Each structure stands twice: as C-alpha cells, then as structure tokens.
Amino acid sequence: GSGSSSEGSGAAAGDIKLGMSVSTLNNPYFVQLRKGAEDEAKKQGVALTVTDAQNDASQQVNQIQNFASQSMKAIIINPVDSDAAGPAVKAAERSKIPVIAVDRVVNGATVAQTVASDNVAGGKLAAQELAKQMGEKGKVAVLQGVPGTSASRDRGQGFTEGIKAYPDIQVVAQQPADFDRTKGLDVMTNLVQSNPGITGVFAENDEMALGAIKALGAKAGKEVKIVGFDGTPDGLKAIEAGTLNASIAQQPQLLGQQAVQGAVKAAKGEKIEATVAVPVKAVNKDNVAEFAGS
Amino acid sequence: MLVSTNVLQRKPPGRKSPAATWLGENGALVALVVLAVALSLLSGDFLTVTNLLNVGVQAAVTAILAFGATFVIITGGIDLSVGSVAALSAIVLAWTATDAGLPWPLATVIALGVGLACGLVNAALIAYGKLPPFIATLAMLGVARGLALVISQGSPIAMPEAVSHLGDTIGDYLPVPVVVMLIMGLITAVILSRTYTGRAMYAIGGNEEAARLSGINVNRQKLITYALAGLFAAVAGIVLASRLASAQPQAAAGYELDAIAAVVIGGASLSGGKGRAFGTFVGALILAVLRNGLNLLSVSAFWQQVVIGVVIALAVLLDTLRRRGTN
Amino acid sequence: MLVSTNVLQRKPPGRKSPAATWLGENGALVALVVLAVALSLLSGDFLTVTNLLNVGVQAAVTAILAFGATFVIITGGIDLSVGSVAALSAIVLAWTATDAGLPWPLATVIALGVGLACGLVNAALIAYGKLPPFIATLAMLGVARGLALVISQGSPIAMPEAVSHLGDTIGDYLPVPVVVMLIMGLITAVILSRTYTGRAMYAIGGNEEAARLSGINVNRQKLITYALAGLFAAVAGIVLASRLASAQPQAAAGYELDAIAAVVIGGASLSGGKGRAFGTFVGALILAVLRNGLNLLSVSAFWQQVVIGVVIALAVLLDTLRRRGTN
Amino acid sequence: MRGRKGRLLNDEILRVEGLRKEFPGVVALDGVDFTLRAGEVHVLLGENGAGKSTLIKMLSGAYHPDGGRILVDGAPTEIRTASDAQRLGIATIYQEFNLVPQLTVGENLALGRPPRRFGFVDTGRMHEQAGELLRRVGVDVDPRTPVARLGIARMQMVEIAKALGLNARVLIMDEPTAVLTTTEVERLFGIVRQLRDQGVAIVFITHHLEEIPQIGDRVTVLRDGSSVAEVPATTPENELVRLMVGRPIDQQYPREPAAPGGPLLQVRGLRREGEFTDVSFEVRAGEVVGLAGLVGAGRTEVARSIFGADAYDSGEVLVNGRPLARGDVHAAMEAGLGLVPEDRKGQGLVLGADVGENLGLVTLRRASRGGFVDRQGQRRAAAEVARQLGVRMSGLGQEVRTLSGGNQQKIVIGKWLLAKASVLILDEPTRGVDVGAKVEIYQLINSLTASGHAVLMISSDLPEILGMSDRVLVMARGRLVGELAAGEATQDSVMALAVTEVEDARVH
Numbered sequence A: 001g002s003g004s005s006s007e008g009s010g011a012a013a014g015d016i017k018l019g020m021s022v023s024t025l026n027n028p029y030f031v032q033l034r035k036g037a038e039d040e041a042k043k044q045g046v047a048l049t050v051t052d053a054q055n056d057a058s059q060q061v062n063q064i065q066n067f068a069s070q071s072m073k074a075i076i077i078n079p080v081d082s083d084a085a086g087p088a089v090k091a092a093e094r095s096k097i098p099v100i101a102v103d104r105v106v107n108g109a110t111v112a113q114t115v116a117s118d119n120v121a122g123g124k125l126a127a128q129e130l131a132k133q134m135g136e137k138g139k140v141a142v143l144q145g146v147p148g149t150s151a152s153r154d155r156g157q158g159f160t161e162g163i164k165a166y167p168d169i170q171v172v173a174q175q176p177a178d179f180d181r182t183k184g185l186d187v188m189t190n191l192v193q194s195n196p197g198i199t200g201v202f203a204e205n206d207e208m209a210l211g212a213i214k215a216l217g218a219k220a221g222k223e224v225k226i227v228g229f230d231g232t233p234d235g236l237k238a239i240e241a242g243t244l245n246a247s248i249a250q251q252p253q254l255l256g257q258q259a260v261q262g263a264v265k266a267a268k269g270e271k272i273e274a275t276v277a278v279p280v281k282a283v284n285k286d287n288v289a290e291f292a293g294s
Numbered sequence B, C: 001m002l003v004s005t006n007v008l009q010r011k012p013p014g015r016k017s018p019a020a021t022w023l024g025e026n027g028a029l030v031a032l033v034v035l036a037v038a039l040s041l042l043s044g045d046f047l048t049v050t051n052l053l054n055v056g057v058q059a060a061v062t063a064i065l066a067f068g069a070t071f072v073i074i075t076g077g078i079d080l081s082v083g084s085v086a087a088l089s090a091i092v093l094a095w096t097a098t099d100a101g102l103p104w105p106l107a108t109v110i111a112l113g114v115g116l117a118c119g120l121v122n123a124a125l126i127a128y129g130k131l132p133p134f135i136a137t138l139a140m141l142g143v144a145r146g147l148a149l150v151i152s153q154g155s156p157i158a159m160p161e162a163v164s165h166l167g168d169t170i171g172d173y174l175p176v177p178v179v180v181m182l183i184m185g186l187i188t189a190v191i192l193s194r195t196y197t198g199r200a201m202y203a204i205g206g207n208e209e210a211a212r213l214s215g216i217n218v219n220r221q222k223l224i225t226y227a228l229a230g231l232f233a234a235v236a237g238i239v240l241a242s243r244l245a246s247a248q249p250q251a252a253a254g255y256e257l258d259a260i261a262a263v264v265i266g267g268a269s270l271s272g273g274k275g276r277a278f279g280t281f282v283g284a285l286i287l288a289v290l291r292n293g294l295n296l297l298s299v300s301a302f303w304q305q306v307v308i309g310v311v312i313a314l315a316v317l318l319d320t321l322r323r324r325g326t327n
Numbered sequence D: 001m002r003g004r005k006g007r008l009l010n011d012e013i014l015r016v017e018g019l020r021k022e023f024p025g026v027v028a029l030d031g032v033d034f035t036l037r038a039g040e041v042h043v044l045l046g047e048n049g050a051g052k053s054t055l056i057k058m059l060s061g062a063y064h065p066d067g068g069r070i071l072v073d074g075a076p077t078e079i080r081t082a083s084d085a086q087r088l089g090i091a092t093i094y095q096e097f098n099l100v101p102q103l104t105v106g107e108n109l110a111l112g113r114p115p116r117r118f119g120f121v122d123t124g125r126m127h128e129q130a131g132e133l134l135r136r137v138g139v140d141v142d143p144r145t146p147v148a149r150l151g152i153a154r155m156q157m158v159e160i161a162k163a164l165g166l167n168a169r170v171l172i173m174d175e176p177t178a179v180l181t182t183t184e185v186e187r188l189f190g191i192v193r194q195l196r197d198q199g200v201a202i203v204f205i206t207h208h209l210e211e212i213p214q215i216g217d218r219v220t221v222l223r224d225g226s227s228v229a230e231v232p233a234t235t236p237e238n239e240l241v242r243l244m245v246g247r248p249i250d251q252q253y254p255r256e257p258a259a260p261g262g263p264l265l266q267v268r269g270l271r272r273e274g275e276f277t278d279v280s281f282e283v284r285a286g287e288v289v290g291l292a293g294l295v296g297a298g299r300t301e302v303a304r305s306i307f308g309a310d311a312y313d314s315g316e317v318l319v320n321g322r323p324l325a326r327g328d329v330h331a332a333m334e335a336g337l338g339l340v341p342e343d344r345k346g347q348g349l350v351l352g353a354d355v356g357e358n359l360g361l362v363t364l365r366r367a368s369r370g371g372f373v374d375r376q377g378q379r380r381a382a383a384e385v386a387r388q389l390g391v392r393m394s395g396l397g398q399e400v401r402t403l404s405g406g407n408q409q410k411i412v413i414g415k416w417l418l419a420k421a422s423v424l425i426l427d428e429p430t431r432g433v434d435v436g437a438k439v440e441i442y443q444l445i446n447s448l449t450a451s452g453h454a455v456l457m458i459s460s461d462l463p464e465i466l467g468m469s470d471r472v473l474v475m476a477r478g479r480l481v482g483e484l485a486a487g488e489a490t491q492d493s494v495m496a497l498a499v500t501e502v503e504d505a506r507v508h
C-alpha cells in the first residue's frame, strides 16, 4: 500500500480506488451521506467501497486496516468515535494513504481534510429555534442520542449552552433514546406521563423526533413544539405536515459529495483545504420548500 | 407464640392450598406485583389507566416475540433471529404495499409468509442439517437483517395506512397492540396446553430421544415450532412498524435477548421441557414495567441500565429463593 | 467364518488413523481452510503477510472473550456479560490512570480485578442464588455497561500511553494483540486439558449431579469458571481499548454473541461437557477471516450481513455433514 | 462361619437410628434402624419405593436426614457432602448411573480425584490406573473410550470399578446386578466376597431374591419407609417376600401360553456392519419370544434396528407381512410395533415431566382430534395403568424424576402397555422392578398375548426368560446362535449356547 502518492499525480480517475467507512447505516442520515458519496464517485469515475462499522469503533479500525491492505488510494472515515479513530488514521498515515474525515472529526491524528457540520453550533441553533417556537417560555424535554457518541455530546452541549439564554425555559427531563425512532416513541410516552406540562421537545436527531411525534399524537407540533436534527426526508415531510416544528438540517449528501471530491484530489496528490465546513441550517415551515427538493 | 408454632408446623405433604400451588408456579407474578407496588408508591404517575395501557403497548412487541420464543425454548432450542425477522417482515410488507404496489391485505399475507419461511429455514438447518439452534438462528439474524437493509436500501418505508391502524387505539383508549398481544398470548397458551404439537414440544425439550422413541416425529415438530416463532416475529414486526407508521430496517435489533429474557423470567428453562404462555407474558410485563417505571422516576439513563440489571436479577432471585423455601 | 467374525469385530475405539481422528475433532478447521482458499482465489490482497496479521489482530478481542466463554460453555453455562465487562474494565483502567491519577500498573491490576469481580458476582448468583446463567449474566450485561457509562459519564477516556502499547506491534510486524491472544489461548488449553479445574468443568457440564456426587465442589468450580471468564473479558477489554488508544463506554457491545458463536463453531455444545481451546480459536478466526474477506472483496455493507450469516451456517453445516459421513 | 476372625471384622462401622426423610408430598423414610459391620454383606430388601435408595443416599451425603441420626464408628456424624462420605471411607454405586458421558472411562474412574503431577492432571497415570481397575472387574474396554459409547451393562461395570477405586471400608451398591447377566454377576460376587474377606462392609440392594443367600449375610427389610425386620440371609425366599410385600406370592412366573397364530413380526437377514449379522427370526401372534445372550451380544442393537431407532445395512423387517421402512420409528409405530428401551433415563422417560404426561406420550397422537389432545381421556387411561402396575406416587402430577427407580421402570412399560402395540419389544423390561410388581407385568403380558398380540422379550434375567418365554432365541457376538423351545430351555442349555459361540469365534 505504499507509493500511491508518488504515482498519484499522474493517475487517471479510472484507477482510483477509494474506501469509505461509515459509522452506521442504521440511520437514514448516513444512508444519504453514502448516497452523496456514491453519486459523486460515479460522476468522477472512481471506485468507491463503503463499509458499515455498525457503531463499533474497533470494527471501524478493522475496516481501515483492510482498506490499507487493498491499497486504496484514499480513505474516507466517518468516525464512530472521534478519539478512537486516531490510531486507525495514524496507521493509514504510515502507509501513506491520505484520510478524509467526514461528519465527525478525528482526534489524535492528522487527516488530509475534515468535512463536517458543527454539531455544537447546531445544538445552539436548535435551542434558539425551539425557544422561538415556544415563545421563549415553557418546559422542555430532551431526547438524547446514543450515550457516548460525539454527536450526542456536542449537540447536548450546544443546546444546553444555547437554552441558557432563555431564563423562562426549563429543561425538565433528559433521556437517551439512542437516535432510534422506536425508543423515541417509548421514552417520549413515558416522559409525557411523568412531566405533563412539557411544551417543548428537542430530539438530537429526526428519527427520535419522529418517534416523539407518534407519542404526542395530536399535540405534536401544536401544544408541544418539537425540534429535531438532520433534516432527513421523513423529517422534512413532518415539517410540511406541521407535526415537526423545525429541524437543524445537515446536508449529508453534500457532506458525502465533498468528502469524495477531497479524497479524489488527495489521491491525485493535489493540495486540499484542511477543513470544509458544510453549513447547518434551521428548517421550519417557512423554508422547508427549499430543502424538500435536495 | 403464634409465629413460632406456625414456623414449626410442617406443611402436610400434598395438602398445599390451590392458591399456594398456583403462586408456586407463577413466581414471576409475585415479582411483578412487588415491582408494581413499589413503583406506585414511588411515583404517582405509575398507577394511572393511561400509564398502564402505555406499559401494555410498550410490552406488546417484546411479548409477541417472546410468545414465539417460548415454543422454541420449550423444545430446548433458542431463536436469536426473531428481532431481525420482525424487521424483515415489516419491511417486506411496507415495500410490497408501496414500491411494488400490491394491495395491503396481500402484502400482509406475504409478510407473514416471510416470517414463516425464515422460521422454516431455521428449522430445516436445525432438524435436517443438525446445526445447533444457536448457530442456525444466529446466521438467520444476519441474513434477515441484511435482507431488510437490502430491500429498503437502508431507509425507512412508510406503512400502508390501513395496516398502520394496528398501532392505534380501539375507541379512545384500548390500544390495538395490547389486543394483538393478548390474542397471541391466548393462542400460545392453547397451542402449548391443548394441542398435540404443544405437548410434543414439551416432550422434545424434556428428552428428545425418549420423544422420538415414543413415535413423535421430532423433525416435523421442530419445523412447526420454529415456523411459529417466525410467524410470531412477523406479527411483532408488523405491530412495531404500525406504531411508528413506518417500517425500519434496523427495527427490533437486539430484541431477541429481551424476548428470551422474558421467557426465562417467566419460569422456562433454556434446557427445555418447561415454560408457559402466562409466565412469558408476566416476564415481558416485568421488563416493560421496569423500563417505564425508571423513566417515570427520571432515573438517569446510565443508572437505568444498572438498575434494570439489578432488578432482573432480584426478581428471578426472589422466585428461586421462594421456591427453595417451599420445597 | 473368518470373514464374518472379522466383520463383526467391533471397531476398537481409537483405531482410526490419528490424522482422521484429529480432523474429526477439528471440523471447524476444515471450514477455515476452505474459506481461506476461496478468499485467496477471489482476492489477491488476502494472502499477504500484512493482511493475515490484520486478520489476527481483528480476531484477537473476540478470541480472548471466546476463550473465557469456553470455560463457561463447557460447564453448561452461558455468559452474556463479557462484552460489557470488557468495556467496564477498560474504562476503569483509563479512569483510575487518568482521573484518579494512579500509576498504570496499579490501574491495570484494578481493571483486571474488576473483571474478576464481575465474574465472581455472576458465579455467586448462579451457584448460590441458583439463577439461570442466562439471567444472571444478562443482568450483569446491563449493570457493567451502565457502570461503564456512569464512570465515564458517557465519554471515551484516553488510555495511558504505556498500556496503549498493547495495541502496537513488536518490531515492525508482530502485533501485540496477536501475541496476547496466543498466550491466552495457550493458558486456556492448559487449564482445560491439564488442570483439576479444567477437568472438573467438563464433568460439571457433562453431568453436574455425577460431578457433585464424585466429591467435586461444584459451586467452587463455578466460581472459578465465571471468574476466569470475567478476567479474560478484562484482558480483551484492555486490548481493545489499547488498539483505539481510548476506552469507550460502548465498546464491545454485542460481542457476547460473537464470542459464543466462536465457541460453538469451534465444536462446543451449549448443553455443556464439550469444547476445546483450539476449536474456539479456529471459530474466532473463521469470523474474522469472513469479515476481513468480505471487506477485501468490497461486498456491499448490507449484503455482508447476509453473506456472513450464510457462510457461518455453511461452515458449521460442512462440519456436521462431514461428521455424519464418517460416523 | 466363614472363618472370618479378628477384631476388625464384625466391628460395627455404621449405625442408623430412627432416620426420617420427607419430600414434598411423600414421607420417604419414617424411622429406619440399620447397622453395618465390617466384613459383612448386608442386604437391603423392600418393594419399589420402600425407601432403600433414599436411605443409602443419606449415607453417601447426597441427601440430608430430616430426623434421626447416623453414627460412624460409634460417633454421631453429619455427612453433608459426597466428599464427607469419601473422607469417612464410604463409597457408593447409585442405582442411576453417575457417569459423565462425554468423558472417557478413565476420567470417570478418577472423577473428582485425578492423579496430579506438578499440580497438573497426569492423564497417562490416570488411564494406567483405570486400566488396572477395569481388569479387576474384568471388563475389556479401553480406558480412553468415552463413556457415552458404552451400553448400560458396561456402564454398570465402570460404576463398580469406580467405587472400587476409592478403596473404601464401606461399599454401598444399589441394584448393581439389575442389568448384568449371569456371567458378570458371578464376577461381581467374586469381587464382593474378596472385599468382604478383607473387612470391607458392604450394603447390597437387589430385587433378585435368589442372589441373597449367595452373597448376603444379614437382611434388613424396609416397608413403606420403615425397617420392619432384620433376618439372616438364609431366610427362605417366600418368607422374605412375605416380610417385604406383606403377603406371599404363589407364582413368580405365571405364563399362560396362548395358541400361536400367524407370524406378526418377521426379521430376515438383518445386518449392521460391526454390530450384528444374519439375524432372522419370527414372532407369532400370541407368542412370547425370549431373546437371551451375554452383555454385548447385540440384542439391544437388533431390537432398536427393528423398531427403526437405528438404521441397518441390509435385511428386512416385516410386520403383519408388510415390509417396514428402515430407520423410521414413526412408520414402525404405525405398523403396530412398540419398544420399551433398556435405558429408561436416557431413552424411556421425560424425567422433568409428570407421571401422567409420560404415560400418555405414546398414545398422544391417537388421543388427538384435529390437533387437540383429549387430556382428560389421557389422564384417565394413565391413572388406570398406574393403578394396575402399583406405581407408588403422590399422584399423576408427580415429576417422574422423583419416583423410585423401580417405579420409573413401571412408567416406561406402562406407556407402551397403553399403546396396545401388536408386537411389543421389551428390552430388560423388569429391570429394578420388585417381585410383586413383576408378577403384575407378567400378567399384563399374558393378557396381551391372549388377545392376539406378540411379545419379544430381551432380558438378562435368565429365570425371567425361562419362566415367561414360549420360545428362547440365543444371541452371541451379533448372531443368533440357537433357538430352544420352552420345554428344553434351561439355564445351562441357554448359557452353553451363549458362551460356546464366543469361544468358537476366538478360536478362529
């Protein structure tokens, strides 16, 4: 797996093999990210292999190792965990294979490029959006993602910081629902039971938000305002239907597309930017039409 | 003095009161009652009709899976594939009804057929291929999940309206999942206690060789057993998807352990020959009550896992200790 | 007459050729070889030294967990908690070494002690509380994972430098995880075949009552058995965290099924009394080779699960069919 | 009398006073007194369920008494575990085997106390020692054979060897001869006498009354959980029966031959590589055909093959003139065959299920209509057979595991009696059954043949074969070596056939 960078400059697009390890495909968000990547790869005429680490950091390390064995020209990693991805990326570095991080950063090793949206900022944005919808007062419940994932941590942190600006809003309950729709439904059902006065919900992704909507029934979007995260197709549909008030849209397809562009350039030995920031944006009833098409 | 004489009095053999016998056989029920009483004392929200119905709804999918698993466990087998099969069946239903445009009743039949087929494949591997059930159904766990992902391309598919009503309520209160759970439980009880196949399951789990030499067609009965588990998994998958109005390829992942736990908490033995529908039902309720209660009490998420573990152990411990006491 | 008497001479046990006997006892090995040959034909990248070492590293954690599970399964038990215990031990190591500021050797000893303690609690519940192993260790699965999350507050903790070298290579090539795996395998083999405890495990799994009536202290041996499983889980957890240079509270989730699968693929029976270290090793390698190979072949992520399921079933099927052929 | 002198001999080693043991629903022992001296063989006699096994299990540390006391060497002693018993020098051969099937014979012999070297098990020495023990009891098995591969007779010999290996001063044997043929019994008695002469105290349980004067010194009779008499072993048989059952038994083998009809079972040229060859015979309606032979002669294998439990290589089986599919138990049953297997625990019973379930197992299919089982009908029929056979139980709901050995055996037979098979194959049917209940079983066999059914009976109990068969077939080394009519069959003529062929084979 060495020498790829030396012959890189002359390599035709057709010879380029890329590997991409996605943290999990147990979430439409990443399915979209993969789609963006695959479409871009097709467009550029490069071979792209996508693997699913099933949210297991060590399986991801294995996959990166295996990419190195296959002499990939560049590797895209969507870390399960930012810290745990370090050693794997270092190993790839040693084999002189450039690595692009997408959606989540890699700590403890240098990558050729990071393509990501800022989850802390997204969390703050969610706080603002929810506060606005709630008229800056009321009781809020938070549905957290898989405990221990950086996405959950960062969004939670951003949200907590953001919501502090609204003294009349109280966070009365926080429970993880593991980024999972079914769990979102059950946890929300129970939260409503024990906290009848809830008027706002922040779900750290749309999947959980959709579960919460089911739990809240007719109240969803009306008496109880709900803000999700991701802007998945199902999430956007819910916004159109008025059951979801807002979502912090990431642009997973764009993330995937940018990551492949960066990887191809890196494989060819071209210079690339250290970071590509893909903006997050609050989607609500007013602007949902702009997103629905993408 | 009353106390000490009571203690000294030996229970006359064979003269246990029917109530005591019944309780002896339903140890998990005692645990459930203790748990429920504790929770109603700790949280005013627990003992409300709405909440109890919620618990019912939240128990439904696990319970239905667990009913199916009861058959398998009674024969001394194990089925790790039920969660995946549930997801696959739901995806097939949603996909055939939307993408393939079939009418929903047909789609439903096909989905149930898929569950049945998965069960039959498990059984064939076990009965004719002589694979250990753990391996055969672990393989199916992967295959069914993979197929669910392949068919759905990883994204949820909306359930047809008509089927989604399975997730609603009858009238204002009665949730359909609870009704389905009760019906499936009743079917399980009848199969186990009254039918040839049910009795054969106990015999096979108790001593497969003796069952065979008594003329029971062990392979055929195993086919039926795993097919039932597959069918029940399909029903569970459809109920789950109806609650969400959408079939998710990753739904019910890991539910197999919950289902098996419910069966074992309900008094079955993984070495076979023992188990009852009612016990399984209670086992599933214990798990659901526990999760619901801890949420109501706002126990922190990390501690919840600890507490659930401890309570499961205590519940079963209570049962074994009590049983040792009476023996 | 000569002919018929010859014919009637019962096959004296142990007169099969040693090679045939050995193969008969190591059926999984045949499957592994077939798999490896197929993969080297399909992918030029498979049969390289680096890749084979990768496979070794990728097998290490599962193999170490599976060695520990082998003890338990031989006694007829099951341990679902190994993945969680692995995570907890690693978290404890990282936490005591960083947050609590203990020197890393002490932290390591404490982490191993935590694994041991978890195993002892499992054993106490099983041996003295008479809980079914499935329930006791399922409870521990939740408790250990919960504690890992509580201690780490849900976030990964960096491993101390010194310990992290366990994830490196000796010289340029030899990965330490592979060395640790081999050592643990050797220890397992010696315990099982040569020590009193090992032989007692087989006796307990084969006929617990007979073991007890022969004067074996069954409860004490179960304590040792589950303690070993816990200790091995701790080692696996530390190796895993070293590879990632960070202890993750959610690490090794679901690995219990892989570990048990490795043991069963390796020829052990979940009903106890059978199993060997070498078989388990081969079982773990089969799983690792399979995952590695499918990655090398760029099989799509969704199809991978399907293919892994099918190949596991085929591998064990091959074994049972071959065995039926010779018997 | 036998010239046994010295202080060691005749010393009282063990004394049991007022021992009491209760199980849920049953008082198994209620006031048992019993003494044991060095250098004697003390026979325990009693009906099935009288409490013999329960008594000895309290001496071996398997159970704890609820009342009364045990004195060892005059001192009250608590025997809490099996290792306590081992330390006290008490070794036990249980009625139900306590072997680990997956382990080798050698490992089983050393179970719980393997020879060690540098802390590691010394397998070489272990198997060497095992070899010696096996030679001592005269079984020719490789110590490295897994126990699972042995037939029950050999397992019994391994159990005996295992107990001998403990070099105990008290040796308890619970029905060791139940599955042995005359030859092994003789060998066992030789060993027992030798031990006795060395001062070992032996407790011996048997339902074969003729063995008592041959081997015993004193007899303690148990009835309904109490010791009712202690008599010398020379007491006449009918007196022993009266003490045990409470009434005399006038005819031990009440066979009433029926006029034989047409052949119901025909076996032609049956052969399985390495097990048996050229087995041809027939059984007619109304007949009881006995199948005799030494242990390992292959009788069990033939029976299982006929019934479809195992496959065979060539030959054919016809029932009522119609050929039977190979290796298909279900088809065999449909055709009217039945088999009572020799291994009740492994093949005959669902131990965890209750008496009613077990008795109804064979008739389950017949009792089903549209998939639903007539459970009431099943229970009624089960209650009736249990009554006929005098099963001692707390009710049909008692778990079979907790029945006494002989009563378990009655269940295995009972479920097939209910099935009314037109040809019933019985493999060691009265193993462990007491004299009274045996007569009941023989009566039931009579009524089967009287109604035109046929019975093929394998038994290692030669008097039983001679007493109940209309014809006797003899097997040796996997072949049928002779057939004797009821009149000409005697112990000697059968044994001569059973043994000569083996000698012949050796010559070649």
Ligand SMILES: Nc1ncnc2c1ncn2[C@@H]1O[C@H](COP(=O)(O)OP(=O)(O)OP(=O)(O)O)[C@@H](O)[C@H]1O
Pocket (backbone or CB within 6 Å): D023, D024, D026, D027, D028, D046, D047, D048, D049, D050, D051, D052, D053, D054, D055, D095, D392, D393, D402, D403, D404, D405, D406, D407, D432, D434
């Ligand atoms: N674990 C148990 N639970 C309940 N009842 C039991 C248990 N063990 C034995 N019994 C009962 O105790 C009584 C005595 O049984 P035991 O086995 O001592 O008889 P036995 O004299 O050895 O008979 P056999 O000649 O048939 O072997 C029986 O009625 C039996 O059912």
Ligand SMILES: Nc1ncnc2c1ncn2[C@@H]1O[C@H](COP(=O)(O)OP(=O)(O)OP(=O)(O)O)[C@@H](O)[C@H]1O
Pocket (backbone or CB within 6 Å): C010, D149, D150, D151, D152, D153, D154, D293, D294, D295, D296, D297, D298, D299, D300, D301, D458
């Ligand atoms: N000489 C021998 N060497 C090896 N195995 C033997 C030998 N004799 C018998 N066996 C095995 O032991 C079993 C025989 O069991 P058992 O001792 O009960 O005799 P059997 O074949 O059932 O004949 P029978 O019913 O006439 O006693 C068979 O499974 C056979 O494989």
Ligand SMILES: O[C@@H]1[C@H](O)[C@H](O)CO[C@H]1O
Pocket (backbone or CB within 6 Å): A027, A029, A103, A104, A145, A151, A179, A204, A205, A206, A229, A230, A250
């Ligand atoms: O950004 C993604 C998505 O929000 C997803 O829902 C969970 O993982 C995060 O990394």
Ligand SMILES: [Mg+2]
Pocket (backbone or CB within 6 Å): D052, D053, D054, D095, D174, D404, D405, D406
């Ligand atoms: Mg007895």
Ligand SMILES: [Mg+2]
Pocket (backbone or CB within 6 Å): D151, D299, D300, D342
């Ligand atoms: Mg026999």
